[in-house]
Amino acid sequence: GQQLNQSPQSMFIQEGEDVSMNCTSSSIFNTWLWYKQDPGEGPVLLIALYKAGELTSNGRLTAQFGITRKDSFLNISASIPSDVGIYFCAGRGGSNYKLTFGKGTLLTVNP
Amino acid sequence: DTAVSQTPKYLVTQMGNDKSIKCEQNLGHDTMYWYKQDSKKFLKIMFSYNNKELIINETVPNRFSPKSPDKAHLNLHINSLELGDSAVYFCASSPSGTGDYNEQFFGPGTRLTVL
Numbered sequence: 538g539q540q541l542n543q544s545p546q547s548m549f550i551q552e553g554e555d556v557s558m559n560c561t562s563s564s565i566f567n568t569w570l571w572y573k574q575d576p577g578e579g580p581v582l583l584i585a586l587y588k589a590g591e592l593t594s595n596g597r598l599t600a601q602f603g604i605t606r607k608d609s610f611l612n613i614s615a616s617i618p619s620d621v622g623i624y625f626c627a628g629r630g631g632s633n634y635k636l637t638f639g640k641g642t643l644l645t646v647n648p
Numbered sequence: 649d650t651a652v653s654q655t656p657k658y659l660v661t662q663m664g665n666d667k668s669i670k671c672e673q674n675l676g677h678d679t680m681y682w683y684k685q686d687s688k689k690f691l692k693i694m695f696s697y698n699n700k701e702l703i704i705n706e707t708v709p710n711r712f713s714p715k716s717p718d719k720a721h722l723n724l725h726i727n728s729l730e731l732g733d734s735a736v737y738f739c740a741s742s743p744s745g746t747g748d749y750n751e752q753f754f755g756p757g758t759r760l761t762v763l
Contacts, residue, residue: 545741570751576668579652579738580691587749623689634703636752638691 543639671739
């Protein structure tokens with residue numbers, strides 16, 4: 538089945554720093570999504586990407602759909618304490634209903 | 649005006665019991681999902697229903713039985729609970745199930761603890 542490798546597993550940064558995380562897939566995806574999960578809550582959609590090469594921003598967040606359709610990255614600029622949480626990438630291939638999730642990146646921001 | 653809601657939020661029970669988790673969405677979506685998140689935070693799809701029809705059924709023990717009385721509700725019944733069933737279970741919904749602009753919105757989760 539499809540597998541996603543998400544890295545890094547965790548990051549400890551200082552407030553104000555920029556952050557980058559990425560996902561790679563063993564197969565091609567048609568959609569890449571990035572979610573954030575706060576403690577005790579469900580994942581919340583941050584950015585959705587639908588075309589190879591697409592670069593999309595949402596405030597301080599920027600994500601790109603890789604040209605090969607097998608990877609995506611998420612950047613967070615000028616991090617703040619409320620950026621703390623687990624960030625998940627997810628991909629969907631073809632007309633499949635199914636989303637495959639990465640294992641998450643735990644982000645800690647020190648004030 | 650909660651979009652995807654689940655009850656209960658927490659569920660603590662003994663091994664061998666039968667329990668249900670309920671999910672409702674008021675987004676008018678056609679497709680609903682159940683995910684299991686383990687202690688390492690890995691999210692894995694269990695089931696999906698589109699307009700009350702089962703469309704995804706991953707390798708899940710048949711002690712788990714989803715039921716969709718209508719397209720706004722997807723409940724999860726678990727028989728003979730085992731210690732390994734302890735996890736957080738998330739319900740999600742999407743407008744349909746395929747194609748672009750069809751993203752999944754998650755509920756707040758139900759933390760199940762089996763003693």
